[in-house]
Amino acid sequence: MRATKGILYRRLSYCAWHRALIAAIVFLSVAVSVCQVTIRYLRFEEVQETLRLNAGSGLPGSEIQESAAWNDWIRARDAEVRGRIDRGIEDSISNLILYGTSFTTLPRVDTVEHAASESGKLTSATTARIHALAIALPNAARNERVRFVRDFLARKEIAKGSVELFFTQNLRRFIAEQADYQKKLKDAEKAADPAEVYLARGTLFETRGLSVDTSLLPNFAIEETLRAMVNKGALAPGSMHRIAVIGPGLDFTDKRDGYDFYPLQTLQPFAVLEAVARLGLGKAEDVQVICLDLNSAVITHVTKLAGLGRAGRPYTVQLPRDPQAEWSPPAISYWKSFGEILGSSAKPLPVPATLGGVVARAVAIRPQYTAHVQVYDANIVAQTLNLPPGQGFDLVVATNVLVYYDRFQQALAMANIARMLNPGGIFLANNVLPARHTNDLEYIGRRTTAYTPSGAYGDDVVVYRRR
Secondary structure, rough: OHHHHHHHHHHHHHHHHHHHHHHHHHHHHHHOOOOOOEEEEEOHHHHHHHHHHOOOOOOOOOOOOOHHHHHHHHHHHHHHOOOHHHHHHHHHHHHHHOOOHHHHHHOOOOHHHHHHHHOOOOOHHHHHHHHHHHHHHHHOOOOHHHHHHHHHHOOOOOOHHHHHHHHHHHHHHHHHHHHHHHHHHHHHEEEEEEOOOOHHHHOOOOOOOOOOOOOOOHHHHHHHHHHHHOOOOOOOOOOOEEEEEEEOOOOOOOOOOOOOOOOOOHHHHHHHHHHHOOOOOOOOOOOOEEEEEHHHHHHHHHHHHHHHHHOOEEEEEEEEEEEEEOOOOHHHHHHHHHHOEEEEEEEOOOHHHHHHHHHEEEEEEHHHOOOOOEEEEEOOOOOEEEEEOOOOOEEEEOOOOOOOOOHHHHHHHHHHHHHHHEEEEEEEEEOOOOOOOOOOOOEEEEEEEEEEOOOOEEEEEEEEEEO
């Protein structure tokens, strides 16, 4: 017995020593790579070209002609954008009500269109799920998402007796907005002008709350686009050392394709890093990942996962997939291979019975990669990172982000991104962006990646290069 205890003690001591060694190595590597970065508002002289190109567009801010007015406007615009964060959280709560399984065994609502009648009255199934979430709030200690909702309600000072009314009114608003978005797209398609369709899609959510939700498949489109560029010789091996992810988001409950049976997680920082490594554009252990986001929940989460890495602990992500969603073979292959470079297979959490047919895999991302991730609270439309010379980005990715802004604000974001890119650096986004943008960004082209065999579901990724 004593011998067994001695062996066990030595094994535990070795594990602790090994973890401490990893943590020390990671800490030193991160300390060397971290540069002094400050955040500030875009200056008038940095956006004069964008203002000139958009003069006469009628969009707010595009008429500004002097520095003082610009300084006032950009700060007010930043405050307005940040004011949309709570509305985005309310949208996520609505998605949780419709599709969540962690707080109830009630069946999910098929789609947002099935949540209410044509008159706007919520169905009995929807109201039952509202009640289920409300009664789950007092016992939220073990459910991260329900706890998130509870804390949000407390911050908004929603009284206990008014919670279900708040959920109901918020969900009705959410359903009506979704219908308006669909109408906007259909009206654009009736115009028979492709430009109108692209404009409608590209600015569809310009007044919507800023969503925190994210999903896996846009990262597949990003990797496929980079692969196509590598195959054409447009990207040199080992050319990427610093990458930026704008709006990495959190996997909260992203519409019908989203799930909530696992802890909150973020995927894109690691998806982009792995794509760079897989395609030979950089060594994963040497590439630094910088995230920019506005949402405090995202910032806190990314900060914590980086802390786990510095402590020598892995970051485990869950990767669910619904076989009935009819993903294309390449999309399924991407799902199967995600994490093979940055981590190792882990035991996935059990899938709730109410999600019959959904399968899941899990990946434990190694600490040396999570420790290299940094995050900054910055509004890409209004604020820029003051990067030291030679510390610009070689790749910037923004998926499902710029669609929340009008064309002028998108052009400002493009000028900002160009400013932070190294010469020859690449910018990728998954929505069509304005033609009236800084000359510092050269439009390279657009690539479509289908997620289903029919091609009905996918993403168009646009590519720009810093001149």
